[in-house]
Amino acid sequence: xxxxxxxxxxxxxxGDATGPLADVLDESPDVVVLEALAELTLAIxxxxxxxxxxxxxxxxxxLYLMALVPAMLERGTTVITNAGGINPVAAANMxxxxxxxxxxxxxxxxxxxxxxxxxxxxxxxDEFPSADDLLFANAYLGARPIVExxxxxxxxVITGRVADAAxxxxxxxxxxxxxxxxxxxxxxxxxxGHLLECSGQATGGNHAGQWWEVPQPWRFGxxxxxxxxxGTAVIGKPxxxxxxxxxxxxxxxxxxxxxxxxxxxxxxxxxxxTTVQLEDLGDDRVRVSGATGRPAPAGxxxxxxxxxxxxxxxxxxxxxxxxEAKARAAADLAxxxxxxxxxxxxxxxxxxxxxxxxxxxAVPPLPDGQPSEVVLRMAWSTTDKDRCGQVARHIVPLGLxxxxxxxxxxxxxxxRPSQLLQLHTGVVDRRPVDAAVAVSVVQL
Amino acid sequence: xxQQLPLGELAFTRAGDKGxxxxxxxFAPDRAVYDIVVEQVTPERVAACYGELVQGSxxxxxxxxxxxxxxxxERALGGGGPSSLRADNLGKAMxxxxxxxxxxxxxxxxxxxxxxxxxxxxxxAEAAWxxxxxxxxxxxx
Numbered sequence: 001x002x003x004x005x006x007x008x009x010x011x012x013x014x015g016d017a018t019g020p021l022a023d024v025l026d027e028s029p030d031v032v033v034l035e036a037l038a039e040l041t042l043a044i045x046x047x048x049x050x051x052x053x054x055x056x057x058x059x060x061x062x063l064y065l066m067a068l069v070p071a072m073l074e075r076g077t078t079v080i081t082n083a084g085g086i087n088p089v090a091a092a093n094m095x096x097x098x099x100x101x102x103x104x105x106x107x108x109x110x111x112x113x114x115x116x117x118x119x120x121x122x123x124x125x126d127e128f129p130s131a132d133d134l135l136f137a138n139a140y141l142g143a144r145p146i147v148e149x150x151x152x153x154x155x156x157v158i159t160g161r162v163a164d165a166a167x168x169x170x171x172x173x174x175x176x177x178x179x180x181x182x183x184x185x186x187x188x189x190x191x192x193g194h195l196l197e198c199s200g201q202a203t204g205g206n207h208a209g210q211w212w213e214v215p216q217p218w219r220f221g222x223x224x225x226x227x228x229x230x231g232t233a234v235i236g237k238p239x240x241x242x243x244x245x246x247x248x249x250x251x252x253x254x255x256x257x258x259x260x261x262x263x264x265x266x267x268x269x270x271x272x273x274t275t276v277q278l279e280d281l282g283d284d285r286v287r288v289s290g291a292t293g294r295p296a297p298a299g300x301x302x303x304x305x306x307x308x309x310x311x312x313x314x315x316x317x318x319x320x321x322x323x324e325a326k327a328r329a330a331a332d333l334a335x336x337x338x339x340x341x342x343x344x345x346x347x348x349x350x351x352x353x354x355x356x357x358x359x360x361x362a363v364p365p366l367p368d369g370q371p372s373e374v375v376l377r378m379a380w381s382t383t384d385k386d387r388c389g390q391v392a393r394h395i396v397p398l399g400l401x402x403x404x405x406x407x408x409x410x411x412x413x414x415x416r417p418s419q420l421l422q423l424h425t426g427v428v429d430r431r432p433v434d435a436a437v438a439v440s441v442v443q444l
Numbered sequence: 445x446x447q448q449l450p451l452g453e454l455a456f457t458r459a460g461d462k463g464x465x466x467x468x469x470x471f472a473p474d475r476a477v478y479d480i481v482v483e484q485v486t487p488e489r490v491a492a493c494y495g496e497l498v499q500g501s502x503x504x505x506x507x508x509x510x511x512x513x514x515x516x517x518e519r520a521l522g523g524g525g526p527s528s529l530r531a532d533n534l535g536k537a538m539x540x541x542x543x544x545x546x547x548x549x550x551x552x553x554x555x556x557x558x559x560x561x562x563x564x565x566x567x568x569a570e571a572a573w574x575x576x577x578x579x580x581x582x583x584x585x
Contacts, residue, residue: 039463040526208456208471208539212567248471251510255469257460259516261507274507290509308527349522349529358532361495362541379529421526423463 004226005175007031007168007192010068011081012199014041014058020199020222021067023238025077027224031171032071034064034081035164035197042161043305043421045085046136054094056087057158062098065156069099072155073106080146080167084158086136088113091158092442099444107444110149112159114437115141117302117428125426129306135421137304139433142267142296144180146170148439161303163266168193176229186269187293188231191276194264195235195253195288196223202235202253203243216242225288232289234281245284254278267300269293299427308422309346310388313379314395315353315410318403320372324355326403327376333402334378334395341394347381375410381420388417447554451547454557455481457539464524466498466517466535470542471510476553478511484547490515493541515542 008024011034024032036058049056061083071077084091092111099107115138117123121131131137138161147170149157159167169189172178178185195202202223204214221241227233237245254273258264261273272292279287318326331350338345351357353375378395382388392415399407451470454477459468470485472478487502500518507514521535522528532538549557568574 043526206458206536208458210561210563212563216573218573247510251471251512252458252469254510255507255512255514256458257462257467259462259465259467259505259514260503261505261514274509276509278510305526311529313529313531347529351531353531358537359540359544360497362493362497362544364544377531379531381529423524423526425463 001229002176004228005030005172006224006226007033007171007196008224009196009199009202009222010034011036011064012197012201013038014044014060016199017220018060018063018067020220020241021064023219023241024222024224025068025071026240027238028075029077029224030175031078031080032068033167033196034061034079034083035167036061036081036083037085037161037164039303039423040421042086042136042138042303045087049087054090057085057091057094058083061091062094065095069104069107073104076155078150078155078171080157080171082159082162082164082167084111084160086116086138086160088158088160095156095158096442096444105444107156108154108441109156109158109444110152110154110439110441112141112145112149112157112162112437112439114145114433115139115159115161117433118304120432123428123432124304125302125428128304128424128426133306134304135306137302139300139302139428140267141300141437142166143170143173145437145439147174149441150174152439152441154441164197165190165193165266166268168196169268172227181295183269183293183295184291185231187271187291188233189227190266190269190271190293191254191273191288191291192225192227192233194258195250196225198253198256199223200243201256202250203237203245204249205243206252207244207249208252209248214242214244218242231291232287234285234287236285245286247278247280247286250278250286250288265297265301267296269296297427298430300430300433302426302428304424305421306424308420309381309383310385310417311347311379311381311420312388312392312415312417313377314392314415315375315377317373317375317408317410319405320370323371323374324352324369327352327374329403330398330407331376331378333398337394337397338391343382343387343391343394345380345382345391349379351377351379353377385417389415445551446548447551448546449549449554449557450543451481451485451545452543453560454547454549454553455543457542459535459538461521461525461534464519464521466520466538467514468517468539468542469512469514471512473511475511478508478513480547480549480553481513482506485513485542485545487515489545490542493545494520497541
């Protein structure tokens, strides 16, 4: 039976920190996984690719690899990432070019493609918009093509839209030789992946308990798991780093965004988290065991997006006394001015920070009805990008012609329209997708 | 004897999103509080506390193995992260309203809750690692 595999979560989103990798590497992980894609990220990357066909991957990938390549070459660390985004081939080309320019040898780079189905309109569900209107359409692939890449001795695997947890399950299946119908092991590996995929969120980040007592919050430790052949895992963090691993931090991440905890659907297995046991071992270690699973559904999850107009926002601060009244008055005057200018809006949304912006009707009134200050945020959407930008022009004059003491911008930034997206989620048949999934390997 | 407390005195929440669905989990410190949450924090009460913030239905899932109760709120993010005009378009702060719900608890549970620590007003004021805060006379202090 193989030794436990040590896996680290090295990235939790496009834009995460790279500094924590130094502490992670001091713990000699066998595998570091860089999880770079949220639901929205592919839309950002699709826009990049539309401008430049060599883009479409998360552009912090080179920063992560700069930190990881020495360990890959000297210690045999394997790196797996979905940073390929909408264009994994271009990401691999970038790595090959950069490594070549630096004279790096010893990288064996595998690229996984086949998740991008935008160019295959026959695969899109009937209720989806036509492929021409979509910015992207990607199936969530599972662990299998990554295992294929590892079997080909890749030490860097670059994928597109692979399900987050599958990035972690794959090296476990490869290392421990788990079978594709061993539902308990596949569930156990998926739980480990789910716990590690959000980096610092498993080690005390966003900890809603006594967050102010989390040690060394300026030097957050990213999570590390030692996963045994039977699927039992111990979650920990680099000993020199800050953060915290205990029952509370791990259970918060266990249930994060899973909806029905008895049926967490992934491309490889449907996981039942209600059987998971968490045992706090002390010293920032939590043992995870007991996950159960059953076969994954017949189709892959499919996520696509189309443009949904443009939005911008503008915020202004109002001070005591009567700050709320001034803010509400300013919002109504702004809306009136926009209407009089003949600018048609699709959406108009007003929030009063300091009153109830985040929690709406759940917020009880203040005892004397007098907040010290209120920040008014006005957000609007339009079909047309130019019109979206013109709206602000009709709000700003309230600075000298609105409620006292004057319209104090809460930000120095000028309103800048950004594109809204309409997400479409569906299911796509596996067979035609799998038929186009391909793994290619380049040796440097 | 019993007392009324906001749920936030007893438990904490973490929230996430998928599309226009908000996913909020309540975490209890022990089995006694977990049982109270299961009994009193019904989907109907949760739906009512969000009012117009949540346009769709509310589903509840019990997860006793980690002393948690999850609420999945549909049509809850103003159209979903990429199309919502809300500042909190991903609903990271959506755990708050549930914590304001009033809960009836036995005195001994309330006594435990009253000992629950609160963050200091300025948590890192005395921390050795804090970088110099000078620069303006006021500076948020």
